Amino acid sequence: xxxxxxxxxxxxxxxxxxxxxxxxxGGYQALRKAMGMKPEEIIEEVKKSNLxxxxxxxFPTGMKWSFMPKxxxxxxxxxxxxxxxxxGTFKDRQIFECxxxxxxxxxxxxxxxxxxxxxxxxxxxxxxxxxxxxxxxVDDAYARNYIGKNILGTGFGTEFVIYRGAGAYICGEESAxxxxxxxxxxxxxxxxxxxxxxxxxxxxxxxxxxxTIANVPIILNxxxxxxxxxxxxxxxxTLLYGxxxxxxxxxxxxxxxxxxxxDLIYNYAGGVPGEKKIKAVIPGGSSTMWLRGEEIExxxxxxxxxxxxxxxxxxxxxxxxxxxxDVLKVLARIAHFYHHESCGQCTPCREGCGWMxxxxxxxxxxxxxxxxxxxxxxxxxxxxxxxxxxxxxxxAWPVQSVIRKFREEFEARAKKSPTAPKPVTPPHLVTTFDA
Amino acid sequence: xxxxxxFEKLERLKSQYPTTKSLSLPVLWMIQEQHGWIxxxxxxYVADLLQLPVSHVYGVVTFYTMFNTKPVGxxxxxxxxxxxxxxxxxxxxxDHICKxxxxxxxxxxxxxxxxxxxxxxxxxCGTAPMxxxxxxxxxxxxxxxxxxxxxxxxxx
Ligand SMILES: Cc1cc2nc3c(=O)[nH]c(=O)nc-3n(C[C@H](O)[C@H](O)[C@H](O)COP(=O)(O)O)c2cc1C
Ligand code: FES
Numbered sequence: 001x002x003x004x005x006x007x008x009x010x011x012x013x014x015x016x017x018x019x020x021x022x023x024x025x026g027g028y029q030a031l032r033k034a035m036g037m038k039p040e041e042i043i044e045e046v047k048k049s050n051l052x053x054x055x056x057x058x059f060p061t062g063m064k065w066s067f068m069p070k071x072x073x074x075x076x077x078x079x080x081x082x083x084x085x086x087x088g089t090f091k092d093r094q095i096f097e098c099x100x101x102x103x104x105x106x107x108x109x110x111x112x113x114x115x116x117x118x119x120x121x122x123x124x125x126x127x128x129x130x131x132x133x134x135x136x137x138v139d140d141a142y143a144r145n146y147i148g149k150n151i152l153g154t155g156f157g158t159e160f161v162i163y164r165g166a167g168a169y170i171c172g173e174e175s176a177x178x179x180x181x182x183x184x185x186x187x188x189x190x191x192x193x194x195x196x197x198x199x200x201x202x203x204x205x206x207x208x209x210x211x212t213i214a215n216v217p218i219i220l221n222x223x224x225x226x227x228x229x230x231x232x233x234x235x236x237x238t239l240l241y242g243x244x245x246x247x248x249x250x251x252x253x254x255x256x257x258x259x260x261x262x263d264l265i266y267n268y269a270g271g272v273p274g275e276k277k278i279k280a281v282i283p284g285g286s287s288t289m290w291l292r293g294e295e296i297e298x299x300x301x302x303x304x305x306x307x308x309x310x311x312x313x314x315x316x317x318x319x320x321x322x323x324x325x326d327v328l329k330v331l332a333r334i335a336h337f338y339h340h341e342s343c344g345q346c347t348p349c350r351e352g353c354g355w356m357x358x359x360x361x362x363x364x365x366x367x368x369x370x371x372x373x374x375x376x377x378x379x380x381x382x383x384x385x386x387x388x389x390x391x392x393x394x395x396a397w398p399v400q401s402v403i404r405k406f407r408e409e410f411e412a413r414a415k416k417s418p419t420a421p422k423p424v425t426p427p428h429l430v431t432t433f434d435a
Numbered sequence: 436x437x438x439x440x441x442f443e444k445l446e447r448l449k450s451q452y453p454t455t456k457s458l459s460l461p462v463l464w465m466i467q468e469q470h471g472w473i474x475x476x477x478x479x480y481v482a483d484l485l486q487l488p489v490s491h492v493y494g495v496v497t498f499y500t501m502f503n504t505k506p507v508g509x510x511x512x513x514x515x516x517x518x519x520x521x522x523x524x525x526x527x528x529x530d531h532i533c534k535x536x537x538x539x540x541x542x543x544x545x546x547x548x549x550x551x552x553x554x555x556x557x558x559x560c561g562t563a564p565m566x567x568x569x570x571x572x573x574x575x576x577x578x579x580x581x582x583x584x585x586x587x588x589x590x591x
Contacts, residue, residue, distance in 0.1 A: 075453075084558045085555070085556060085558065086556070087517045087518050087519065087555070087556035087560065088518060088519055088556070088560050089556075089558065089560070090558045090559055090560050090561050093558050118451075124558065125464075125499070125501045126501070126557050126558070126567060127558065128570040129570065129571070129572065159451070161451045161452075163457075163460070163461075164460065164461070164464060165460075165499070165501075166460055166463070166464070166499035166500075166501040166502055167499050167500035167501030167502075168498065168499050168500065169555065180460070181457060182454065182456060182457055183454070183456035183457040183458060183459035183460060183495065184456070184459075184491075184495065185494055185495060185498040186498060186499075201453050201454065242560065242561055243561070244519035244522075244560035244561050244563060245518070245519050245522040245523070245560075246522055246523075250519075250560070250561040250562070250563070251561040251562075252561060282518070286517075286518060286556075317560070319518055319519055319522070319560070321522060325522065329521075330518055330521065330522070333516070333517065333518060333521050334518060337517060337555055337556070340555065341555065343498075
């Protein structure tokens with residue numbers, strides 16, 4: 001078990017979502033400190049902390065901030081990504097509910113560091129309740145001059161706007177998010193140009209996940225030196241692990257990066273109901289490659305360790321499946337999700353996701369054949385890397401990994417004595433009687 | 436068609452975005468809150484209000500799954516059947532609700548009280564299975580719990 005047990009993002013403090021309580025526990029001190037620093041010093045501190053994005057791609061946050069032009073004739077924007085739609089992910093919601101001011105404080109510090117004039121927080125439409133909680137917190141912060149035209153009398157000003165999505169997984173992809181905020185359909189954009197050059201409304205923009213931003217006040221309060229000693233050095237800090245599926249105590253758990261996956265499942269989440277064995281684990285949200293139950297021993301939950309075993313930390317959303325799980329059924333459901341959520345711009349994703357779902361449903365219906373297994377892999381391989389955004393990859397990875405790791409499941413389900421495919425008769429040869 | 440309050444709200448929102456196009460989603464949300472769905476006439480209205488082509492508004496409405504393009508029941512039950520919910524009985528829950536209300540997925544009951552929709556992950560995987568009724572989340576459900584909820588909603 002891990003030695004560092006302090007909860008930095010979701011501490012057990014009752015009513016922390018209220019501004020008074022938050023202030024009493026040191027809230028907005030990091031903002032005061034930041035306002036006494038030069039913007040470049042803040043970016044340097046965040047770089048030194050090694051903070052990496054919690055939205056899925058693990059991009060170094062300080063580096064991302066440094067891409068923003070220092071001088072700009074156009075306004076600069078920060079988009080906080082609260083779309084949270086990756087199946088198995090339910091952590092940002094916890095920040096909105098329990099510690100919204102930590103996120104707001106981080107966002108204002110980020111805005112100051114990058115010279116941002118408006119912070120747009122994009123939240124999925126279904127989160128009506130959490131949008132209301134955050135709006136209340138934002139209003140309170142405005143009233144105490146933590147947000148506004150002249151923050152804490154420093155002369156620096158930034159606005160804070162919450163935008164409600166309306167049901168589309170793709171709007172979590174950063175460029176689709178910007179288009180959605182512009183009132184358009186959520187179509188991802190071709191990159192380059194990158195958002196730091198041409199982003200929201202064509203202006204320099206940085207997009208960060210909610211949890212990423214919530215780490216910023218902690219780094220400023222305690223210092224980068226202190227922060228990067230927590231957890232895995234290359235991806236330090238605590239992580240909000242969301243664990244769901246076949247465990248006794250599903251939920252969000254905050255622990256340092258790099259804890260053992262088995263500790264998370266057995267010690268914190270209470271193990272598998274009925275003491276059953278584990279058949280498979282999805283380590284970081286539905287887009288990440290699966291692990292077989294036999295593989296999870298010794299696996300650590302951080303970017304590098306998971307990469308070493310062929311998968312990724314993703315959003316930290318762990319999904320556990322017990323020995324009785326029909327993995328093909330689960331995979332078919334995932335394939336359905338990506339097919340449904342593909343925005344339709346790129347042919348490989350729009351068509352390929354549908355084909356993958358169809359082939360998988362064929363197996364569920366008992367109509368799959370041995371050659372369908374290779375066909376499925378072929379379709380997945382031809383989606384991967386051939387689309388504007390990573391939704392195509394996200395759809396391909398689970399399929400590829402399940403074929404590789406559970407091929408026997410496909411084989412067992414494939415037709416035992418596959419009838420040779422019916423020869424296709426060209427239309428002009430069709431006779432009046434069937435052979 | 437916007438209520439007086441929503442008109443005032445719209446005026447306030449205008450200063451938050453550099454373009455009126457950004458107001459597409461917020462205004463469509465207001466329309467849906469008032470009417471429960473977004474009719475072709477409403478789309479024309481929003482287009483005129485924001486001075487945008489109606490094709491743009493139609494494009495936006497049909498892209499986002501939460502915008503209803505037909506009327507929904509007083510209670511719009513949205514049941515998640517994605518992975519984490521699937522593993523904890525989301526499918527069975529959905530089937531149970533459909534059976535009790537005599538509807539198929541996506542349909543509205545004859546008395547227009549309920550619409551039942553199958554939805555993707557709602558970010559509630561740790562409290563699966565779950566459903567969303569209008570804007571409210573109902574989590575850690577079982578057939579008994581959902582029976583009780585349906586009893587209540589059938590009355591009120
Ligand atoms: C299909 C797709 C969906 C995504 N959904 C989300 C999401 O819901 N929330 C999020 O923070 N990032 C999401 N991302 C990642 C974002 O594009 C982006 O990398 C992230 O918000 C950057 O923040 P970070 O650097 O703080 O991690 C998604 C990416 C893709 C390709
Ligand atoms: S899978 Fe149902 S809420 Fe996430």
